[in-house]
Amino acid sequence: MRILEIVLGSLVVLATWVSVVANLVVPRGLRSRYTRLIRDLVRVPFQAAADHCRTFESKDLILAWAAPLSILATLLSWLGLSVVGFGFVLAGVGGTNPGKGMLESGSSVFTLGFLSSSDSQQIFVDFCAAATGPVMIGLLVGYLPAMYSAYSQREAEVTMLQARAGVPAWGPEILMRHVQVPGLITQLTALYQGWERWAAQIAESHTSYPVLIHFRSPRATRNWLVALLAIMDAAALELALNPSKPKATMRMTLRAGFTCLREIADVEGIPYDVDPDPDSEIQLSYAEFSQGLDMLRYAGYPMERGPEDAWAHFRGWRVNYESLAYTLAYRIDAVAAPWSGPRRTQRQVLSVRTPVDRQPSRSRPAVSAADEDRQPTAPRGKA
Incomplete structure (x- = not known):
C-alpha cells in the first residue's frame, strides 16, 4: 500500500510538471487537454450567463472575464495537484495516512512551514514540494508579460483597421x-x-x-x-x-x-x-x-x-x-x-x-x- 501511494503520488507530480512545462516553458503550440478542460470548465458558467444577455455588449462584458480567470484557475489547479501528489508520496514514505501527508505537503508547497518531519526521506520530499510552489508561480509571472505583449500587438492592428473596415x-x-x-x-x-x-x-x-x-x-x-x-x-x-x-x-x-x-x-x-x-x-x-x-x-x-x-x-x-x-x-x-x-x-x-x-x-x-x-x-x- 505504501508503494502504491508513492507511485500514484509520483505520477500525479510528474503529470502536473509535464503540463506546466508544456504550457509555460516549451515555445511551441503543444496541445494540452488538461488546460483546455480547465478553460472550458471556467467558461461554462460565464457562457451560460452570457447567453441570456439581451445585448451583445453585456454578453461581451461577461465573457471577457472567462479567459483571464482560466489562467488563474489553471495555476491553482497545478498547485492543488502538487499538494495531492506530494501528499501521497509523503504518506507512503512516512507510513502515515494520506490526510496527514497532504497537510504536510500543503505546508511545504505553499511555503507555510507549519508542519514538517524529522525523517530524512520526508525532509527531501518536503524540500521538493517547497520548491514547487514558487517555481510554478515564477514561471507564470514570466509567462504573463509575454502573453499580454502578444495580445497588445494583436489588438493594435485590429484597432487600426477600424477606420478602413x-x-x-x-x-x-x-x-x-x-x-x-x-x-x-x-x-x-x-x-x-x-x-x-x-x-x-x-x-x-x-x-x-x-x-x-x-x-x-x-x-x-x-x-x-x-x-x-x-x-x-x-x-x-x-x-x-x-x-x-x-x-x-x-x-x-x-x-x-x-x-x-x-x-x-x-x-x-x-x-x-x-x-x-x-x-x-x-x-x-x-x-x-x-x-x-x-x-x-x-x-x-x-x-x-x-x-x-x-x-x-x-x-x-x-x-x-x-x-x-x-x-x-x-x-x-x-x-x-x-x-x-x-x-x-x-x-x-x-x-x-x-x-x-x-x-x-x-x-x-x-x-x-x-x-x-x-x-x-x-x-x-x-x-
Whole structure:
C-alpha cells in the first residue's frame, strides 16, 4: 500500500510538471487537454450567463472575464495537484495516512512551514514540494508579460483597421472605403502586406499561448478573427473581380490567413480539409455576395468581372478558410458581423446591423427562397 501511494503520488507530480512545462516553458503550440478542460470548465458558467444577455455588449462584458480567470484557475489547479501528489508520496514514505501527508505537503508547497518531519526521506520530499510552489508561480509571472505583449500587438492592428473596415469589420467595406478616398486605393497593397505579417505573428503567438484565442478585444464591436476574415474576404474579392491586377500580394495574404487559421485549428482540435475542392459549396449565399457587390458598385469600385463570374472565383478562394473561420467565430462567440457565420444565440445574429453606408438604397438584390435555404445555421469543422 505504501508503494502504491508513492507511485500514484509520483505520477500525479510528474503529470502536473509535464503540463506546466508544456504550457509555460516549451515555445511551441503543444496541445494540452488538461488546460483546455480547465478553460472550458471556467467558461461554462460565464457562457451560460452570457447567453441570456439581451445585448451583445453585456454578453461581451461577461465573457471577457472567462479567459483571464482560466489562467488563474489553471495555476491553482497545478498547485492543488502538487499538494495531492506530494501528499501521497509523503504518506507512503512516512507510513502515515494520506490526510496527514497532504497537510504536510500543503505546508511545504505553499511555503507555510507549519508542519514538517524529522525523517530524512520526508525532509527531501518536503524540500521538493517547497520548491514547487514558487517555481510554478515564477514561471507564470514570466509567462504573463509575454502573453499580454502578444495580445497588445494583436489588438493594435485590429484597432487600426477600424477606420478602413468599419465595426464590425467587413471585407466589402474595406474596398468601398479605399475607393471613396482619392489615392487611398493604392495603399491596399501595403495593407495586405501588413496583415500577412500580422497573420504570421498570430499563428505563432496564439499557438504558443492558446488562451489568447479566447481573449476578447477591449471593445465589444472589435474582434481579431472577424478582422482577419474581413481582410481575407477583401483580398479574395479583388482577385475575383479584377483578374488583371497584380495577384502576388493578395494571394500571399490569403495563404498566410488560412494557414494561421489552420494552425490555430490544430491547437483547438478542429478538423479541416487540407486540400478543399475549389468548386465546393460554401455557406455564404450568392444573395449575400451580390449585396456586397451592389454596395461596391454603388461606391464606384471598378469591376472587370460580372457577379456570376466573380462568384465562382470568390467561392474557390473562400472555401479554403470559410468553415474554419465560422467554427472559430462560433466557438469564441465573436461579435456578429456580415459574412462571418452563425453564433450561439439567434438574437445575436439578428442584431447585426450594418451602417447606412453598407446598405445602398438602390439596386439591392432581393434574397430568393433558394438563397434563404443556403443561409448558415451551424458551424462546420471542414475547411
